[in-house]
Amino acid sequence: MTIFALSSGPGLSGIAVIRVSGPNTKNVLKNLTISPIPSPKVAVVRKFINPKTKDLIDQGILLWFPGPESYTGEDMAEFHVHGSKAVIEAINLSLSKIEGCRLAEPGEFTKIAFQNGKINLLKAESISDLISSETEIQRKQAIKIMSGKSSDKFNSLRERLLKILSNIEAKIDFPDEDLPDNILKNIHSETKSIKNEIDKILNDQKVGERIREGFKIAIIGPTNAGKSSLLNYLSKRDIAIVSEIAGTTRDVIEAHLNLNGYPVVISDTAGIRDSKDEIEKKGIKLALERAENADLNLIVIEPKSVDFSRFLKKFRPKNSILVINKMELGVDNIAEEIKNYDPISISIKKEKNLDKLISLIKENLKNKFILQDDIYITRQRHRTNLEKCVEHLKNFEEKNSLEDFDKAAEDLRLATRYLGTIVGKVDVEEILGSIFNDFCIGK
Numbered sequence: 001m002t003i004f005a006l007s008s009g010p011g012l013s014g015i016a017v018i019r020v021s022g023p024n025t026k027n028v029l030k031n032l033t034i035s036p037i038p039s040p041k042v043a044v045v046r047k048f049i050n051p052k053t054k055d056l057i058d059q060g061i062l063l064w065f066p067g068p069e070s071y072t073g074e075d076m077a078e079f080h081v082h083g084s085k086a087v088i089e090a091i092n093l094s095l096s097k098i099e100g101c102r103l104a105e106p107g108e109f110t111k112i113a114f115q116n117g118k119i120n121l122l123k124a125e126s127i128s129d130l131i132s133s134e135t136e137i138q139r140k141q142a143i144k145i146m147s148g149k150s151s152d153k154f155n156s157l158r159e160r161l162l163k164i165l166s167n168i169e170a171k172i173d174f175p176d177e178d179l180p181d182n183i184l185k186n187i188h189s190e191t192k193s194i195k196n197e198i199d200k201i202l203n204d205q206k207v208g209e210r211i212r213e214g215f216k217i218a219i220i221g222p223t224n225a226g227k228s229s230l231l232n233y234l235s236k237r238d239i240a241i242v243s244e245i246a247g248t249t250r251d252v253i254e255a256h257l258n259l260n261g262y263p264v265v266i267s268d269t270a271g272i273r274d275s276k277d278e279i280e281k282k283g284i285k286l287a288l289e290r291a292e293n294a295d296l297n298l299i300v301i302e303p304k305s306v307d308f309s310r311f312l313k314k315f316r317p318k319n320s321i322l323v324i325n326k327m328e329l330g331v332d333n334i335a336e337e338i339k340n341y342d343p344i345s346i347s348i349k350k351e352k353n354l355d356k357l358i359s360l361i362k363e364n365l366k367n368k369f370i371l372q373d374d375i376y377i378t379r380q381r382h383r384t385n386l387e388k389c390v391e392h393l394k395n396f397e398e399k400n401s402l403e404d405f406d407k408a409a410e411d412l413r414l415a416t417r418y419l420g421t422i423v424g425k426v427d428v429e430e431i432l433g434s435i436f437n438d439f440c441i442g443k
Contacts, residue, residue, distance in 0.1 A: 073116030
């Protein structure tokens, strides 16, 4: 089947790129143009016509990429046309009328590239991350993964495991032959070395995932402390409803921000108090859950708040900033126990000390985004597979005598499989859908 889709962004633009890939691509070019197929990878001006009526649709640039030297590994072409809705619809309609052509599914071009061995899974995911990147640090991370260092590292570890596995399987196949002592000794030292390297990769404070998904900040505190006002101030727009009525915010309201190039997801939550309202109680439960999972909590109180110290004890000070809002009301009577948390006093209404609060947030971000290596874990899928690999390596190490070679070999097979799954070295059909469905159509 030959697929087609708009690969540039939707909406009015000077140029739109429509991509076609598949065995019928040459036939598509013959139907939509009246000129010979151009030389590979050479941009030529062509008139694009309606195959049925022979009416001119548009004039633009045609690029021809014969397989396997193309992005997908198949015959592929790109139509660079004017980016009006009418032109794009006319081209797509004409393509849909050609036998054997259909509209591409999300991520299908990249999925075909993976299936044809043009890229591995890590690179496919990094392409998606690059398209979705909103900040400079997200762009840099995606580019580094595309460079292949992470793939090379995981492939290298996998090759080392395969070499160990081959020695053990040789013993299984030839039980009467003794493995040399140096090989037996090397098997244990090598597997331990591999496990330590993976442990080091896992001990990354989830920086890669923070960069990709955004640093999670939760604004929590009692009702009417100014949480929604703080969210609106940091977002520079009115996202949350601000009211003197207690309990206005009942659900979690999120905003995606770019603070000094760092991606941030900031959440306004329901005010924490004793409530008999079932809906508000659910909102308070969500607020507490969001606080538990946040990378940083902004705990907002005000001078006349009821005692909030019991609540403060639930959160580690290093993951929280205590903010006393409405400093214009006076902060002299704040309880000593609360002062021990080194609070920062601000006034959202008077716009006092907000720059100091933002500096504290930025400093916290900077410390959490420190990178020690070029090997990134950017998805839970990667982390889970690495953890399972380590688990089976530990199981293998417990078989000290290596007498039970069958079970030892199975542990190594599973460890190798989990490593291979990260880059797509094994049958990964069951995970392809979840990966490529996150792509936009046309990529």
